[in-house]
Amino acid sequence: MRHPLLVIGGGLSGLAAAIRAARFIPEILLVEKHSRLGGLNSYFYRNNTLYETGLHAITNYADPGDRQAPINRLLRQLKLQRKDFTFCQQMQSEVVFRHLESLTFSNDVGVFNTEVRNKFPRAAVRFQKMLDFIKHFDPFLPSPFRSTRCFLAEILQAPLLAEMILCPLMFYGSSRENDIDLSQFVIMFRAIFLEGMFRPLGSIKDLIDLLTCHYLELGGHVRKNCGVKKILTRKNSAIGVELDDGEILECDYILSTIGHEETLRLISGTRVSNSTNLTRLGFVETMYQLPQQSPTTLPKNKTIIFFNDGEKFLYENPLDFVDFRSGVICFPGSFQGIPQKSMMEIRSTHLANYGKWKHLSTTPDQYSDKKQDTARHSAQMLENMIGSFATNIVYENTFTPVTIERYTVKINGAIYGSPEKIKDGNIGYPNLFLAGTDQGFLGIIGSMLSGVSIVNQHILPKL
Numbered sequence: 140m141r142h143p144l145l146v147i148g149g150g151l152s153g154l155a156a157a158i159r160a161a162r163f164i165p166e167i168l169l170v171e172k173h174s175r176l177g178g179l180n181s182y183f184y185r186n187n188t189l190y191e192t193g194l195h196a197i198t199n200y201a202d203p204g205d206r207q208a209p210i211n212r213l214l215r216q217l218k219l220q221r222k223d224f225t226f227c228q229q230m231q232s233e234v235v236f237r238h239l240e241s242l243t244f245s246n247d248v249g250v251f252n253t254e255v256r257n258k259f260p261r262a263a264v265r266f267q268k269m270l271d272f273i274k275h276f277d278p279f280l281p282s283p284f285r286s287t288r289c290f291l292a293e294i295l296q297a298p299l300l301a302e303m304i305l306c307p308l309m310f311y312g313s314s315r316e317n318d319i320d321l322s323q324f325v326i327m328f329r330a331i332f333l334e335g336m337f338r339p340l341g342s343i344k345d346l347i348d349l350l351t352c353h354y355l356e357l358g359g360h361v362r363k364n365c366g367v368k369k370i371l372t373r374k375n376s377a378i379g380v381e382l383d384d385g386e387i388l389e390c391d392y393i394l395s396t397i398g399h400e401e402t403l404r405l406i407s408g409t410r411v412s413n414s415t416n417l418t419r420l421g422f423v424e425t426m427y428q429l430p431q432q433s434p435t436t437l438p439k440n441k442t443i444i445f446f447n448d449g450e451k452f453l454y455e456n457p458l459d460f461v462d463f464r465s466g467v468i469c470f471p472g473s474f475q476g477i478p479q480k481s482m483m484e485i486r487s488t489h490l491a492n493y494g495k496w497k498h499l500s501t502t503p504d505q506y507s508d509k510k511q512d513t514a515r516h517s518a519q520m521l522e523n524m525i526g527s528f529a530t531n532i533v534y535e536n537t538f539t540p541v542t543i544e545r546y547t548v549k550i551n552g553a554i555y556g557s558p559e560k561i562k563d564g565n566i567g568y569p570n571l572f573l574a575g576t577d578q579g580f581l582g583i584i585g586s587m588l589s590g591v592s593i594v595n596q597h598i599l600p601k602l
């Protein structure tokens with residue numbers, strides 16, 4: 140059978156793109172290399188317990204009545220009802236630059252405004268000017284890279300405040316070392332500080348299952364354990380794909396969500412040279428589980444803490460395996476309305492050096508020891524900020540950039556993909572387009588919006 144559209148990759152951008160297309164066109168096919176959908180945001184089982192691979196929080200919270208909000212527009216585009224979801228809002232989150240300053244924020248933007256006014260009174264007026272700029276700026280107009288660091292230096296003239304604003308936005312959405320494109324900054328600032336964070340009441344599995352059922356009900360098809368080995372082309376047009384087992388699938392259009400360079404590598408006969416010299420960023424994350432009733436003094440009302448303990452906030456590829464001086468601490472159970480479980484979870488994330496981890500992974504024992512060592516070191520760092528918990532840990536699991544590379548085939552295991560984005564999804568073929576991480580919208584809502592917008596822009600008008 141010939142498919143009108145074949146979507147490569149069953150992560151959240153691929154799922155959203157496939158649903159959007161299946162609303163209007165029959166026989167859409169989604170192919171996923173792994174046995175589960177979800178991509179970077181998926182789940183696994185250990186000892187009969189489901190663990191999410193890493194969901195911290197979903198950005199872009201909005202009330203149901205706010206029709207223009209990205210989350211509500213996304214649901215409408217996918218023909219999903221807001222009432223089918225229970226969204227639990229964050230409690231409070233914080234940016235902490237230890238020994239210097241902290242800024243609390245929540246889904247009530249007034250909290251952040253007051254914090255900035257109280258802690259940076261001399262920058263308060265300029266901060267309002269920045270908010271006005273963010274309100275009126277259109278980040279979706281195609282534009283070349285513009286440095287946010289330069290923009291903030293000029294508009295705020297408060298270096299510490301600028302670094303503290305950048306820290307969460309970079310950790311949750313910058314693929315580029317030490318800076319972030321101004322358009323991406325505006326999108327992320329609105330998503331995190333103006334709209335806010337939430338998570339679904341259930342697990343990421345429930346969300347993926349709901350999206351998959353909806354897609355199947357619309358008549359779409361899914362094939363898992365179905366890796367694409369080659370994208371077949373004729374006269375500079377895509378004509379289909381060859382799967383890992385040699386099967387050929389024909390199609391009119393292809394939407395790839397696996398990354399720019401990753402896609403070019405699949406195109407038969409294409410010689411791929413590194414599209415950019417910029418470094419791809421890797422991360423390590425450890426999930427610690429401890430009994431809920433552990434005798435700890437952990438904060439009860441914090442959802443996420445973005446921290447920096449270094450003299451300067453460096454968002455760059457570390458020289459060593461991990462840069463423990465900065466990172467993210469997440470309490471996935473600390474959302475409003477989430478029922479207390481018998482176990483509680485803490486997650487810690489830091490920047491990590493892919494090359495060092497990759498080299499070590501050739502000696503499995505040393506790699507495994509280093510992961511344990513990383514988990515210990517990270518826990519010590521966290522204890523300085525949130526109080527002791529390490530003696531109560533009953534289970535822990537650490538991923539490295541090599542884990543990400545293994546499970547999603549992302550080059551260098553870079554969660555946020557290439558530092559250079561293809562904002563219009565056009566990679567030089569009339570019927571092969573790019574969506575997802577390398578199109579430029581990051582995170583769960585961002586990647587889903589990316590899938591929808593590329594289908595709207597390039598596929599639906601032609602089919």
Ligand SMILES: Cc1cc2nc3c(=O)[nH]c(=O)nc-3n(C[C@H](O)[C@H](O)[C@H](O)COP(=O)(O)OP(=O)(O)OC[C@H]3O[C@@H](n4cnc5c(N)ncnc54)[C@H](O)[C@@H]3O)c2cc1C
Pocket residue numbers: 147148149150151152153170171172173176177178179180192193194195196197198365366367368396397424543546547548549554574575576577581582583584586
């Ligand atoms: C640990 C972790 C925690 C995160 N936490 C959050 C969070 O809390 N909030 C948030 O908003 N974002 C979070 N993110 C980021 C978010 O998950 C991603 O931005 C988003 O899911 C990217 O989706 P995607 O579809 O673009 O890419 P991916 O999820 O990478 O999907 C691509 C899919 O393509 C498949 N694939 C690759 N090659 C082939 C091939 N040749 N053939 C077939 N299939 C192929 C892969 O297996 C994968 O399933 C997190 C990411 C990680 C890794």
